[in-house]
Amino acid sequence: MSLDFLILYEHVVREYESLLLLKLELERRGYSVAIHQLLDRKKLKYFTWKKPKVVVSSCMYDDEAINSHVYNNVGVCRKVVNLHWEQMLSDTQEAAPWFNFNGNAKKCVQTCWGELTRQRLLAHDVPSQNCPVTGAVMMDFLRPEFQGYFKDKAQLCKEFGLDPDKKLMLYISSFGYGSMSEQEVQELSKMAGEDFTQFARTNRESMAETLRWFDQYLGDHPEVELVYRRHPSEWNSPALDALQKKRPHFHVIFADSVKQWIVAADQIFIWMSTAIAEVYFAGKSCHILRPQPIEHEYDPVIYKGGRYVETYEAFCQAAGQENAPFPIDKAMIEGYFDKSEIPSYIRMADLLEDVYKNEPQDDPFAPPFRPHFNLLKFCALVGIHMMYAVHLNPRVFRRICPPFADFAGRIYGYVDKAHISREEVVRMENKIRPFVQGSHKI
Helix, strand or coil: CCEEEEEEECCHHHHHHHHHHHHHHHHHCCCCEEEEECCCCCCHHHCCCCCEEEEEECCCCCHHHHHHHHHHHHCCCCCEEECCCCCCCEHHHHHCCHHHCCHHHHHCEECECCHHHHHHHHHCCCCHHHCCECCCHHHHHHCHHHCCCCCCHHHHHHHHCCCCCCEEEEEECCCCCCCCCHHHHHHHHHHHCCCCHHHHHHHHHHHHHHHHHHHHHHHHCCCEEEEEECCCCCCCCHHHHHHHHHCCCEEEECCCCHHHHHHHCCEEEECCCCCHHHHHHCCCCCEEECCCCCCCCCCEHHHCCCCEECCHHHHHHHHCCCCCCCCCCHHHHHHHCCCCCCCHHHHHHHHHHHHHHCCCCCCCCCCCCCCCCCHHHHHHHHHHHHHHHCCCCHHHHCCCCHHHHHHHHHHHHHHHHCCCCHHHHHHHHHHHHHHHHHCCCC
16 A cells, blocks of 8 residues: 655654644545655655655655655655745855756745745746745734643653743853864865855854853843753753853753743844744744854845844843844744744644645656666665664774775764654654644544
């Protein structure tokens, strides 16, 4: 019996919760659904008896993505929908050909969170039928229908040892380059073909100044708890460790979702994270801390025209402000994140159901595209997953064969970061399911 939908994901934190919501809704409608990580080992069943009718991808920029994400996972599949997780771009990125799709990627269904993204794709020759507006599924958890889904402030504070009677301040960090060495920045620049040196410097300097503000403020205000929601790349930061030791009410926490912390927080501060849209959909406000300007080629376009806090004195004033106006215009937010009476996961499921039931209007596998099977990657993933299953990190082979250790180590790291246990999946499904069932008559 074939599979109806195969959903591919890249990042657990960014995608998995939303994918489970979509999966549960499709299953409620009677469809079979599987979720597969892009670097999972390739499975014979998806090429044969469990071949999916529709492939739902996390990204789909060009012919190579069709080959890697579709052909090398399931063979030929002409019904391809891209969930298009990277829609919050800078103005430079919005103009770049890469982010507006090339080749037969334009023949896949490229979902758009809002009308402004749809208009951008139309201007770059993506056919109108291939760029529907669905809204952003991750925002659905902040809708009134999901009231009770998140823990309240008291529950969350108890779980993390915070004082619930104190003011809970949240800082959402994006200093992904802040802890990188110059060598790491150079290696990343070389790999990406773009020089990140200046942006990394902006990260480091902005981070240092922001932490200086926090240090000074917390010294004068013991009545607050400040939670620093670190960026995934800030896993090794001596500056954060030092401030935690110095100020007992400064807490670096990555556990739980950023939406959970947004819902519970009394006050929110942010640098350049696209989570500002989640703050908006949660019905809250925030302050944008910008100790120094961000290069426009990296600053998300949604921040254009925003109102920034640029000095320590302005930060102190903002910290004492109640019910601050939102720092970005409503039209900008809702232009990129469509707001509708119908939840986005329902709209996305409607789209997927339509793709499933009807013949594709375009063929992603039409010439001149020529698929090819990557046998090396196929074999490498089998080996890496076997090593991961027995907790054998490839770095142990560095003395014997450094090139293999480096190559396999990178893949091993990605596999580890994207891993989610079956127990955690079951827990998340059980948490989401009542809200899906509760919104429909079954």
